[in-house]
Amino acid sequence: MIVPLTHVLAFSGALFFLGLACVLARRNLIMILIGVEIMINGAGLALAGGSAFWQNIDGQILVILLMALTSAEVSISLAMVVYLQRRRGTLEANAYNEMHG
């Protein structure tokens, strides 16, 4: 496959900033988590592109480690989502603006 490295990086950057826009604009906790997932995928695309560019396998291994870390992060954060929903009855991020209790 012959594409310039810039195009791979531009695609991954576009994915990353779409995820960033989702995190910043949405107010639902689940949608915020989805935005984080999109950002992580964008980073993974950049890693795989670098791995192919330098003909080196390290980037792909980083992508796999990234997936493992993501699954850990998602399990914890979804457990917290369930906890917050039970506790407050809403997933609106604006509802969680107090530090006490």
Place this chain on the structure above:
Amino acid sequence: MATILFYILGFTALAATLLCITRRNPVHAIIYLVNALFALALLFYLLGAPLVAAWEVIIYAGAIMVLFLFIIMMLELAPDQEIKGPGWLRWGPVLLLSLVLLACTVLLMVADPGSSQEVPAYYASPRTFGYALFKQYALAVEIVSFQLLFAAVGAYYVGRPEQRKKPKGGTP
């Protein structure tokens, strides 16, 4: 051929992601994200990472997104929980910020003299991958396994059933 496929898949992933982040119903958003992840898995395959492509489908689309779906269905979320107000007030600044950051990134990449170098064809067989992962990066695998264990313990702790409050004081 592969080059054309790369651009088609890239724009498919971007379009599906764009649809995903603008849906009001989280279930629809997750279905679009699964679509984007399939396109992304094919991109990984084109970049010479067949094992990563398979795991992208298996772990991301198969496990993580289904976990999201389970949580959404378990909590019975109402699909329309957005705040009031005009949409541009929420999306305008965010889009401006993201577009400016993206434009700066792209400009930096274009200004780089080595930017027009092309990604050569590359293929890492699963055998090579496994050797590198479990020999060179064995310590990282161990650390990740520890972290998964901690995540499981933490998720269980956070999601434990609520205990009844014990009566305070020694009233017999």
